[in-house]
Amino acid sequence: MGDVMLAMRKCGAGLRRCLPWSRYILRYMSAGMTGRKIPAAPLPSEEASLYVHWPYCLKRCSYCNFNKYISRDVNHAEMRACLQLETEALLRVSQVSRITSVFFGGGTPSLAPPSTIAAILETVARRADLPVDAEVTLEINPTPMGLASLEEFRLAGVNRFSIGVQSLHDEALRVFGRDHNSQDALHTIAEAQRLCPGRVSVDVIFGRPGQTVEFWEAELNELLSACDDHVSLYQLTLERGTRLFKQVEAGQLTMPGDDVTAHMYESARRILGKRGFLQYEVSNFARNGAVSSHNISYWRAGQYLGVGPGAHGRFIPHQEGAILREAWTQTLEPDVWMKEVRCRGHGTRRRIQLGHLALLEEVLAMGLRLVEGVSHQVSSARRRHGASVHFHTYTLVLFPTPAFACCFSRCLQQPLVCGPLIAQKCAFSFL
Incomplete structure (x- = not known):
């Protein structure tokens, strides 16, 4: 999930840099163009997904800049109590009555006691409708420690595992700097499949130092021979300040070029397709209908609550009489966050009201990652947030980041995900 959130932030920021949104969007949001009034307030949002952030790790990987903390002296009872309190508080202020999916990310949430996972799910079920078949995902590291706890997590209510291979x-x-080896990964995949057949995802990184297309294809084929029905591919990103960034800057490691990584991505799409995997998002592939309902709710600009240190959320705080969605960010540092939760029920550090323009920007930025395109998201934005956008003769030209490029037909009905192609531009007309 951390990767999903990072991609969302980068996608939105990249598009805003490349296009003067207000110049193009506001003219189409004008009620005067159509004679129709923009609704004064959106309909109440009753559903949301829930993300729970566990901030602790045993060590920091060389490429990671996520909000995580290395601690071997975690106060598990206090952390569990605070996660429950904040879950209750956000459900109350949002007045969400139904949680459609839950995702435990981090950090390394498989370091949390299974009793903590169970307690949070019980809290959700006590304050809202949590369907018995709702997707409940736990990120796990494929270490011997993580492997030993899989069955307990399953009994605690987890029904989907996302394995950081x-x-x-x-x-x-x-x-x-990972603390597992290839055999650990294969054993964890097998055990997770035994416990949750058809509901196991694996993460794999390409574009690594010294990696060639041939080695990548062989590795991916080996992984697909062992994995379940969902695969997430991520191109390695060098984040400033990480150990890996410093090693590459110092010439100790050499990264493959853009053309090579583009070839790797296209090759992976071809191999996955032959194995029956359908691509539904830039980084995500599924077969046998194993699409992650939690992840796709983000890309469709669904409402979500973010619980835990550094978590992000997007929802309407109906209890306060709000009519527009807000972006909520929780305090980063765990000890400070716990003090704030004990003091006022939640550790929210920042709240930003999202106007119609900001909502539309997010809708388009998220939708560009989906193979289905943005028609669904734009119509959803119109219904939920009062945004009024219509077909027009003008064409918008976007220049996506090198991470991906999407080409859409004129009416946004036939999107084609092209992969991480360099200097590729996409053009489409507004709906």
């Missing part, structure tokens, strides 16, 4: 090459895992 990252690579099946032990040397690459060493460079990444």
Whole structure:
């Protein structure tokens, strides 16, 4: 999930840099163009997904800049109590009556006691409708410790596992600073499939230092021979300040070029397609209908609550009489966050009201990642948030980041995800 949130932030920021949104969008949001009034307030949002952030790790990977903390002296009872309190508070202020999915991310949430997972799910079920078949995902590291706890997590209410394999090459895992090896990963995949058949996802990183297309194809084929029905591919990003960034800057490691990583991505799409995987988002592939309902709710600009240190949320605080969605960000540092939760019920550090223009920007930025395109998102934005956008003769030209490029037909009905193609531009007309 951390990868999903990072991609969302980068996607939105990149598009805003490339296009003067207000110049184009506001003219189409004008009620005067159509004679129709923009609704004064959106309909109440009764559904949301829930993200719970566990901030602790045993070590920091060389490429990671997520909000995580290395601690071997975690006050589990206090953390559990505060996660429950904040869950209750956000459900209350949002007046959400139904949670459609839950995702435990981090950090390393598989370091949390299974009793903590169970307690949070019980809190959700006590204050809202949590369907018995709702997707409940737990990110796990494929270590012997994580493997030993899988069955307990399953009994606690988890019904989907997302395994941070990252690579099946032990040397690459060493460079990444991971605390598992390839055999650990394969054993964890097998056990997770036994417990949750058809509901196991694996994460794998390409574009690693020294990686070639041939090695990548062989590794991916090996992984697909062992994995379940969902795969997430992520191109390695060098984040400033990380150990890996410093190693590459110092010339100790060499990254593959853009053309090579583009070839890797296109090759992966071809191999996955032959294995029966359908691409539904830039980084996500599923077969046998194993699309992640939680992840896709983000890309469709659904409402979500973010619980835990550094978590992000997007929802309408109906209890306060609000009519527009807000972006909520929780305090980063766990100890400070827990004090704030004990003091006022939640550790929200920042709240930003999202106007119609900001909402539309997010809708378009998220929709560009989906193979289905943005028609669904724009119509949803119109219904939920009062945004009024219509077909027009003008064409918008966007220049996506090198991470991906999407080409849409004129009416946004036939999107084609092109992969991480460099200097590729996409053009489409507004709906």
